[in-house]
Amino acid sequence: MRVSEHFLASYDIDCSWEIKKEVVQCMGSFQDGVAEKCADYFQRFRRSTHVTPKSYLSFIQGYKLIYGEKHMEVQTLANRMNTGLEKLKEASESVAALSKELEVKEKELQVANDKADTVLKEVTMKAQAAEKVRAEVQKVKDRAQAIVDSISKDKAIAEEKLEAAKPALEEAEAALQQFPKDTINEEVIEFLSPYFEMPDYNIETAKRVCGNVAGLCSWTKAMASFFSINREVLPLKANLVVQENRHLLAMQDLQKAQAELDDKQAELDVVQAEYEQAMTEKQTLLEDAERCRHKMQTASTLISGLAGEKERWTQQSQEFAAQTKRLVGDVLLATAFLSYSGPFNQEFRDLLLNDWRKEMKARKIPFGKNLNLNEMLIDAPTISEWNLQGLPNDDLSIQNGIIVTKASRYPLLIDPQTQGKIWIKNKESRNEFQITSLNHKYFRNHLVAYPKD
Numbered sequence: 406m407r408v409s410e411h412f413l414a415s416y417d418i419d420c421s422w423e424i425k426k427e428v429v430q431c432m433g434s435f436q437d438g439v440a441e442k443c444a445d446y447f448q449r450f451r452r453s454t455h456v457t458p459k460s461y462l463s464f465i466q467g468y469k470l471i472y473g474e475k476h477m478e479v480q481t482l483a484n485r486m487n488t489g490l491e492k493l494k495e496a497s498e499s500v501a502a503l504s505k506e507l508e509v510k511e512k513e514l515q516v517a518n519d520k521a522d523t524v525l526k527e528v529t530m531k532a533q534a535a536e537k538v539r540a541e542v543q544k545v546k547d548r549a550q551a552i553v554d555s556i557s558k559d560k561a562i563a564e565e566k567l568e569a570a571k572p573a574l575e576e577a578e579a580a581l582q583q584f585p586k587d588t589i590n591e592e593v594i595e596f597l598s599p600y601f602e603m604p605d606y607n608i609e610t611a612k613r614v615c616g617n618v619a620g621l622c623s624w625t626k627a628m629a630s631f632f633s634i635n636r637e638v639l640p641l642k643a644n645l646v647v648q649e650n651r652h653l654l655a656m657q658d659l660q661k662a663q664a665e666l667d668d669k670q671a672e673l674d675v676v677q678a679e680y681e682q683a684m685t686e687k688q689t690l691l692e693d694a695e696r697c698r699h700k701m702q703t704a705s706t707l708i709s710g711l712a713g714e715k716e717r718w719t720q721q722s723q724e725f726a727a728q729t730k731r732l733v734g735d736v737l738l739a740t741a742f743l744s745y746s747g748p749f750n751q752e753f754r755d756l757l758l759n760d761w762r763k764e765m766k767a768r769k770i771p772f773g774k775n776l777n778l779n780e781m782l783i784d785a786p787t788i789s790e791w792n793l794q795g796l797p798n799d800d801l802s803i804q805n806g807i808i809v810t811k812a813s814r815y816p817l818l819i820d821p822q823t824q825g826k827i828w829i830k831n832k833e834s835r836n837e838f839q840i841t842s843l844n845h846k847y848f849r850n851h852l853v854a855y856p857k858d
Contacts (some may be wrong), residue, residue: 409433412465419476420733420771427768428737432468436461438760439745446753454748459814464744467813471743472736475781479732483725486718493718503701510694517687524680531676535669542662549655556648563641594632597625734765734772735781742778742804743812751801782807794831797824 409432418425439456447453600606606622728735741761746754758778765772779788779800788806792798796806805825809816818825830838841851 408461409465416469418472418733419729424733424770427770428733431737431764431768431770432464434764435741435761442753442757446749456745460744463813464740467744468736468740471740472732475732475736479725479729483722486722486725490718490722500701500705503697507694507697507701510690510697514690514694517683517690521683521687524676524683528676528680531673535673538666538669542666545658545662549659552651552655556652559648560645563645566637566641594629597629731771731773734770735776737765738772738776739778739781743808747808747816779803779807782811791828794828796828
């Protein structure tokens with residue numbers, strides 16, 4: 406017991422100190438119990454087997470090794486299961502948080518909807534007012550354009566007539582440079598008309614009579630020509646001034662209407678920008694709410710789909726925790742089996758296991774009541790592979806295979822039927838397995854070389 410206490414004192418076992426002390430004492434009791442069973446085995450079957458201090462040390466070291474492996478294995482599985490449960494818990498909490506977030510976003514979305522509707526009404530009202538002003542401006546523009554077209558037409562006619570009369574008017578003005586042209590009126594022209602109708606009242610006749618008479622004749626004719634032309638030109642000029650005044654007034658009305666339209670359009674642009682901003686905010690909130698709703702639905706679907714798994718995982722997690730607590734006794738049984746049961750037949754192996762279970766139960770060391778050592782120490786695919794390699798499928802053969810592969814000491818096989826030999830040769834064929842014998846001429850070389858490899 407002092408030996409096991411020495412090796413296990415600083416070794417971390419997931420149990421109380423009291424149970425650890427019982428394990429230490431149980432190990433010594435197992436060693437003594439196996440020694441007694443060796444004597445009983447010899448009495449019944451005349452087969453001699455022994456336990457030695459080396460067997461006890463292998464038992465202790467094997468316990469530490471297997472306990473570490475199994476504890477890590479169970480903890481890894483438990484951590485995976487607990488991680489899954491934690492993720493489900495996080496998903497549930499996430500759904501609750503998303504639900505509250507969605508509720509807030511839906512309220513914000515309703516506010517945004519109301520704001521957008523209010524701004525839309527204002528936009529509609531401003532647009533109608535702007536459209537009304539635009540229609541009025543269009544009417545003013547149409548009137549102004551009609552006046553411009555009319556003025557352009559009259560102006561073109563007046564300019565054409567003025568252009569046609571310009572040479573004659575310039576000639577008459579040149580002839581009357583020293584005469585007050587404004588005194589020429591219709592009465593004067595009417596007084597001169599009889600003279601103009603005379604056949605000999607012309608420049609050529611006047612020159613033959615007298616040079617001064619010729620100048621007077623030319624002057625009177627220029628006076629009549631100026632009056633005739635100017636009488637047509639003056640109304641055209643006056644009408645042109647009137648039309649230009651009309652055009653100026655029309656353009657002023659148009660500018661005033663256009664300014665009013667620009668003001669309305671500016672107001673409409675401001676409200677339209679507010680509406681677009683409100684719609685952008687609404688769309689952003691709508692997308693956020695939809696994204697939040699999608700996340701919540703996805704998480705809810707996941708949680709709903711894993712509802713059954715959650716219950717199973719919870720049970721499995723609890724089982725892993727219980728299995729961790731039982732591991733101290735399960736590994737004690739498994740290690741004792743590997744260390745001591747090899748030389749015995751199936752009957753005595755069962756007797757040993759029963760004695761060990763009673764001992765552990767009396768010492769209140771936790772272990773699995775239905776513990777299957779084969780399942781604990783080896784997996785089913787490996788057993789199937791062993792069967793394919795020639796190992797028989799009975800419990801004793803499977804136990805022997807476990808002892809051969811899992812025990813810390815090299816096994817000695819007593820194999821009269823060569824079943825073990827066939828299995829080992831097939832199993833180790835891929836590992837450059839070396840077969841030798843005592844009478845082999847290279848036995849010494851084999852013995853020296855292969856243990857080093």
